[in-house]
């Protein structure tokens with residue numbers, strides 16, 4: 001069933017991309033495939049002419065046979081030129097769909113679900129085979145026509161010979177089952193395969209190689225990598241062995257039928273029922289059937305694998321469509337300007353891959369225009385709180401209200417467009433400097449003046465000077481000869497993106513200075529203060545800063561202390577120092593360290 005769906009979908013994609021090219025490729029493939037049994041027919045007539053000493057006819061038939069052979073090769077070659085590009089177009093269509101599935105739903109919860117992440121990783125890995133799948137579908141079509149003509153020719157000699165193509169179905173069915181075995185094993189080992197790839201990346205990428213070398217951890221990581229790969233490959237090898245045995249059993253059945261067919265015709269010839277030409281025809285056709293079946297099996301395996309990939313894409317689509325984020329949003333309309341602020345009402349949250357509450361019954365009112373600082377120990381839930389405020393995740397229970405509008409009743413992307421952020425794990429886009437900054441506000445990606453202003457405000461002017469082609473210069477060396485930047489320089493570009501966005505209602509900076517030097521950090525916090533003043537006057541925006549630097553945190557209007565997912569203290573710096581809780585303790589600890 002999945003195979004039929006794959007065939008239909010691949011043909012539909014090819015038709016949508018270029019119907020003319022699909023028609024040409026199909027016609028040429030059909031002509032090429034149909035000429036093969038005709039060659040066997042020519043060989044029969046050629047043998048008969050030779051036996052009858054009819055040299056003129058024999059010479060003509062030899063020429064026709066040669067011409068058919070050339071025709072068959074040419075048709076296959078020209079068909080390939082046509083469907084090659086169609087395969088490329090189909091692959092791009094699938095890639096786009098995959099990107100949409102990773103970003104289509106408004107939140108990130110699906111990406112945190114192990115089953116969804118595994119399926120997404122498998123599809124990503126399998127997509128490059130799409131081109132071969134379309135080719136296989138078209139060739140399989142040609143092969144079916146060829147087998148039909150072969151059956152007609154065989155049936156005209158002896159009705160029993162019609163069983164020969166039927167016997168060809170046995171290895172096909174066995175091949176089907178074998179492919180399912182291999183696919184199941186792949187699914188069962190998907191998580192380990194991902195881990196193996198992660199270990200390989202970690203042990204070979206410059207960023208981690210330094211630490212691994214200095215700690216001497218390579219032997220331990222190699223051992224771990226080998227152990228995981230051994231587990232994966234044992235499971236896959238077992239499935240491949242069982243699949244190979246199944247395929248061999250199917251092919252043996254066909255080989256027996258093949259031997260039987262030749263025996264039948266030779267006996268018929270010995271009894272005078274057919275001539276030598278017929279024997280040659282059967283031998284040639286039976287040899288073709290053998291090729292057709294093994295070729296067909298290979299093609300079918302490719303199409304079946306495409307079927308599995310499409311089934312996985314369908315699963316991703318279904319899960320994405322069933323996600324609460326995909327539901328038609330309610331009537332909630334976001335304000336143009338924030339007047340009352342953001343309220344968290346008994347918000348609790350756990351990640352989809354765990355039952356542990358990362359935020360537990362958080363209730364908080366952040367008035368419009370507030371500069372809020374969130375502090376707490378590592379793992380207290382600060383970044384998670386920011387992600388919820390940005391609408392990247394939904395509370396597991398409770399509500400987040402923006403000027404009394406429940407975020408759950410609005411389209412997630414609507415709110416996300418009004419949020420400007422710089423995360424701890426900010427994106428490093430190995431694209432042009434223009435793209436890196438411009439994605440902060442796509443409408444202004446071609447506005448050189450706005451981009452340069454944002455870059456200057458983020459103190460990233462020297463970065464621009466480093467890039468030979470300025471805004472149009474490539475960054476990073478991942479795939480091109482771009483300019484490599486330091487961690488702090490990438491972070492400054494992240495800030496430039498944040499500063500580029502116009503009219504946000506929420507500006508969230510999560511450890512924005514983690515990679516910056518002291519001067520850059522000082523400059524950043526001056527920018528932060530400007531940003532608070534600007535956005536407050538502009539849209540009543542709230543600015544949220546997550547930081548471990550208390551010298552900066554103390555400047556905030558409101559400080560929230562998180563402890564194991566719960567709010568333990570809220571107030572101004574003066575309030576919290578007076579109350580002498582965790583904030584006061586941490587503040588004095590840091591002040592003493594700097595003194």
Ligand SMILES: Nc1ncnc2c1ncn2[C@@H]1O[C@H](COP(=O)(O)OP(=O)(O)OP(=O)(O)O)[C@@H](O)[C@H]1O
Pocket residue numbers: 112351353354358376377378379380381382383384385
């Ligand atoms: N994608 C995720 N899936 C499952 N658990 C997660 C995920 N991201 C974070 N967590 C868990 O949530 C808890 C809170 O993480 P969070 O990043 O919010 O802490 P934090 O206060 O920002 O810490 P830090 O100061 O170290 O940045 C941690 O225990 C972490 O293990």
